[in-house]
Amino acid sequence: MEENKNMTAERSLEIIRESIERSQRALSKNWALPQIWWGVLIVVFSFLIAYLWQNHGGPAWNALWFVMWVVGYIGNRFIDKKKETVPTTFVGKTIGQVWATFGIIASLVGWIIFIAACGLIPVEWVVPDQHVYINITSIICLCFGMASTMTGFILKNRVFLVCGIISGVGGYFLAMHFPWVEQLYVMAAVAVIGLIIPGLIVYFQNKK
Amino acid sequence: MFKPLDPLLHSELRLAVVSLLISTEEAEFPFIKEQTGATAGNLSVQLDKLATAGYITVEKTFKGKRPCTLCRITPTGLKAFEQYVETLREYLNPNSQE
Numbered sequence: 001m002e003e004n005k006n007m008t009a010e011r012s013l014e015i016i017r018e019s020i021e022r023s024q025r026a027l028s029k030n031w032a033l034p035q036i037w038w039g040v041l042i043v044v045f046s047f048l049i050a051y052l053w054q055n056h057g058g059p060a061w062n063a064l065w066f067v068m069w070v071v072g073y074i075g076n077r078f079i080d081k082k083k084e085t086v087p088t089t090f091v092g093k094t095i096g097q098v099w100a101t102f103g104i105i106a107s108l109v110g111w112i113i114f115i116a117a118c119g120l121i122p123v124e125w126v127v128p129d130q131h132v133y134i135n136i137t138s139i140i141c142l143c144f145g146m147a148s149t150m151t152g153f154i155l156k157n158r159v160f161l162v163c164g165i166i167s168g169v170g171g172y173f174l175a176m177h178f179p180w181v182e183q184l185y186v187m188a189a190v191a192v193i194g195l196i197i198p199g200l201i202v203y204f205q206n207k208k
Numbered sequence: 209m210f211k212p213l214d215p216l217l218h219s220e221l222r223l224a225v226v227s228l229l230i231s232t233e234e235a236e237f238p239f240i241k242e243q244t245g246a247t248a249g250n251l252s253v254q255l256d257k258l259a260t261a262g263y264i265t266v267e268k269t270f271k272g273k274r275p276c277t278l279c280r281i282t283p284t285g286l287k288a289f290e291q292y293v294e295t296l297r298e299y300l301n302p303n304s305q306e
């Protein structure tokens with residue numbers, strides 16, 4: 001770009017539009033990589049836990065989800081270092097806070113249920129009525145769908161929006177219909193629809 | 209009669225820089241350089257001009273051990289940008305002036 005005192009009004013507006021669009025594209029593209037990473041990780045761990053659950057000792061293998069959080073966090077730090085430097089924006093911060101909220105709530109609920117299942121705290125503290133049934137996968141799918149849909153609204157991105165709604169609502173009901181080992185396949189499907197597909201679409205759309 | 213356009217903003221590179229900064233809280237020098245496609249030397253000169261006019265602030269800091277130049281738009285810069293866009297609108301829609 002050069003010094004140009006004879007720019008037309010149209011050209012000026014074009015520069016403003018292009019600049020704003022370019023920075024939004026960079027932001028969306030940077031969100032795509034961690035989404036793909038977490039999506040792939042959830043699919044891999046879902047199948048791994050499902051296999052171990054069916055063949056080597058039951059639902060106790062669900063404890064591996066905590067290993068996934070650690071692996072995911074390390075990988076995320078690596079992606080953060082490799083990805084393009086994107087400016088701090090209100091939009092970027094808000095999306096980060098939405099997903100941090102999902103991560104905190106999903107992992108806290110998971111930890112509390114796990115600790116109760118291990119007998120470290122009385123089960124009555126978690127499920128006071130014996131007729132109450134908690135399906136953690138349903139709850140996580142719902143929270144996940146909400147986070148993804150909110151991301152779609154904030155980024156004004158229909159792909160995130162639609163995939164978030166489908167994976168959240170679909171995952172919530174399907175996980176209740178298949179409460180045993182099959183819920184892990186529901187989780188994998190939710191990760192593909194809610195994370196991998198929108199992540200890949202946004203990444204390739206903005207790769208130009 | 210049309211109002212004159214702010215000469216400081218009526219330059220492709222400076223306008224692109226300010227447009228990038230209005231949608232961000234702060235942006236690093238390499239990001240602005242990449243997004244505008246400008247050379248480092250030219251960009252530095254234009255950033256200095258904007259900073260001297262009080263439209264942006266340029267902070268030299270460190271990110272780990274690496275030096276990092278952070279640019280932010282100021283309220284003066286934001287107001288000048290709004291005024292610039294308003295004037296552009298008048299150029300494009302002269303009938304809406306009344």
